[in-house]
Amino acid sequence: MTTSLTFILLILGCAIVTWVPRVVPFILVRSVKxxxxxxxxxxxxxxxxxSALVLESLFEAEENFVAFDWLNLxxxxxxxxxxxxxxxxxxxxxxxxxxxxxxxxFF
Amino acid sequence: MSTHLNFRNATIxxxxxxxxxxxxxxxxxxxxxxxxxxxxxxxxxxLSVLEIFLLSVLVYAGSAQFIFCGLYMxxxxxxxxIITTFIVNLRHFLMALTVAPHLxxxxxxxxxxxxxxxxxxxxxxxxTKVMKEKQLGGNWMDGLNLTAYLTWIASCTIGGILxxxxxxAENWGLDFALTAMFVALLVLNxxxxxxxxxxxxxxxxxxxxxxxxVLLYFLPGHLAVLIATLLVATIGVVTEK
Numbered sequence: 001m002t003t004s005l006t007f008i009l010l011i012l013g014c015a016i017v018t019w020v021p022r023v024v025p026f027i028l029v030r031s032v033k034x035x036x037x038x039x040x041x042x043x044x045x046x047x048x049x050x051s052a053l054v055l056e057s058l059f060e061a062e063e064n065f066v067a068f069d070w071l072n073l074x075x076x077x078x079x080x081x082x083x084x085x086x087x088x089x090x091x092x093x094x095x096x097x098x099x100x101x102x103x104x105x106f107f
Numbered sequence: 108m109s110t111h112l113n114f115r116n117a118t119i120x121x122x123x124x125x126x127x128x129x130x131x132x133x134x135x136x137x138x139x140x141x142x143x144x145x146x147x148x149x150x151x152x153x154l155s156v157l158e159i160f161l162l163s164v165l166v167y168a169g170s171a172q173f174i175f176c177g178l179y180m181x182x183x184x185x186x187x188x189i190i191t192t193f194i195v196n197l198r199h200f201l202m203a204l205t206v207a208p209h210l211x212x213x214x215x216x217x218x219x220x221x222x223x224x225x226x227x228x229x230x231x232x233x234x235t236k237v238m239k240e241k242q243l244g245g246n247w248m249d250g251l252n253l254t255a256y257l258t259w260i261a262s263c264t265i266g267g268i269l270x271x272x273x274x275x276a277e278n279w280g281l282d283f284a285l286t287a288m289f290v291a292l293l294v295l296n297x298x299x300x301x302x303x304x305x306x307x308x309x310x311x312x313x314x315x316x317x318x319x320x321v322l323l324y325f326l327p328g329h330l331a332v333l334i335a336t337l338l339v340a341t342i343g344v345v346t347e348k
Contacts (some may be wrong), residue, residue: 003158010185011158014175015165017193021200023222029207030215037344044311044340045205046234049198050293051312052332052339053227055319057286066323072286079287083294089133089232092294096287097140100280 071107075099127250130236131258134228137288138255139262140281141169145176146266152176156267163263167256168226169285170329171195172263195329201336202230209243217245224252226259231292238299307347315339 034042058076060069079096086092142163149159154176162172171192178188203222210221229251237243297308315335322331 002155003161006185007158008161010179010188011161011165013185013189014162014171014192017189018166018168018171018196018199019223021193021197022203022225023219025200025203026207026210026218026222027215029204030211030218034208039208040347041340041344042205042208044343045201045336046231046238046296047293047308048311048315048336048340048343049201049332050231050289050296051315052319052336053289054286054293055312055316056323056328056332057289059320059323061323061328066320072283075280075283076286076290079283079290080294083287083291087295087298089288089291089295090136092291093133093136093284093287096283096290097136097280100283102280104280 071100071103075103122244122246124246124250127244127247127252128254129250130232130247131229131251131254133291134232134255134288135258137228137284138258140279140284142259142262143266143269144281145169145172146263146268147270148173149176149263150267150270152180154179154267156264159267160260160264163260166192167224167259168192168196168199194333198227198329198333198336199225199230201333202227206230206233206237206243209237210245210248213245221245221248221252224256226255228288228292229255231289231296235292235295238296303348307343311339311343314342 054076058069058073060067075096078099079092082088082095083092145163146159149162149172150156154162162175166172166175174191174195175188178191183191203225206225207218207222210218213221232251233243233248236247297305300308318335318338319331322335325331326334
């Protein structure tokens with residue numbers, strides 16, 4: 001249960017740079033009325049960012065080329081199926097984790 | 108957008124803290140597995156339990172914390188660690204910008220609170236709520252955020268304590284919890300958009316796959332995610348009917 005002053009300063013530095021981007025928009029939109037086109041643009045952000053995060057996990061950057069992360073890609077399929085079928089967050093996560101555990105057991 | 112209330116059906120729930128806590132529960136498996144995994148990995152990176160606790164309290168960001176450990180262990184200069192953390196978490200700026208317009212009726216202090224506890228997962232749950240009910244409540248946000256935050260801190264810390272005994276968390280498939288959660292949130296977001304818009308979105312996702320693939324040749328994953336999101340959202344606006 002120890003730490004050092006330099007480590008605490010490092011964490012504080014990281015805390016500030018993660019805090020500012022999260023908080024600034026909440027202050028900004030109070031004083032600035034966002035134009036309609038920006039609001040329309042923001043409406044696309046959820047689907048874009050969520051699909052980017054999913055897709056990014058399906059790729060694997062090798063030294064010279066970008067390949068599929070096959071294990072993730074295979075586990076992705078039943079996960080997507082359960083998500084579409086049940087529309088349930090918890091069921092999707094459980095099926096995803098179990099599928100991956102089974103895959104890791106064999107490969 | 109935030110003023111456009113939709114009273115069309117009975118799915119609108121009242122703004123309650125308890126409902127926020129309940130809506131957070133499905134994401135908790137993700138927080139717990141990733142948090143414990145982080146704690147274990149951080150221990151093997153020679154961080155103390157106190158340091159793991161401080162990181163989860165003050166930085167509160169899964170991917171940034173993992174990268175922090177990697178860079179710290181590699182002996183990277185502090186400036187590099189801080190700048191990388193900043194870039195990795197820059198997507199939260201976009202997420203905050205998306206959620207914030209729905210909460211402007213609350214005080215500045217409460218808004219700072221909403222922003223401080225915004226994460227990928229709470230963002231996903233919140234935008235799904237907006238998609239369904241066209242509005243967000245402050246108490247609901249607090250319930251969601253605080254449940255996620257406390258679970259994360261507890262999981263990371265417990266992972267740090269378990270560190271020496273727990274076998275590699277990857278073997279249990281727990282690392283995939285995060286991806287599975289994003290898949291579910293994505294599907295939930297798409298399930299309410301309507302047929303013509305759905306086709307537009309699916310085309311955008313196909314474009315996202317191509318763009319991301321190309322960008323990954325030049326950029327680390329987190330930057331590729333950020334830039335691809337900016338580009339595809341812009342294309343989405345330009346091509347909408």
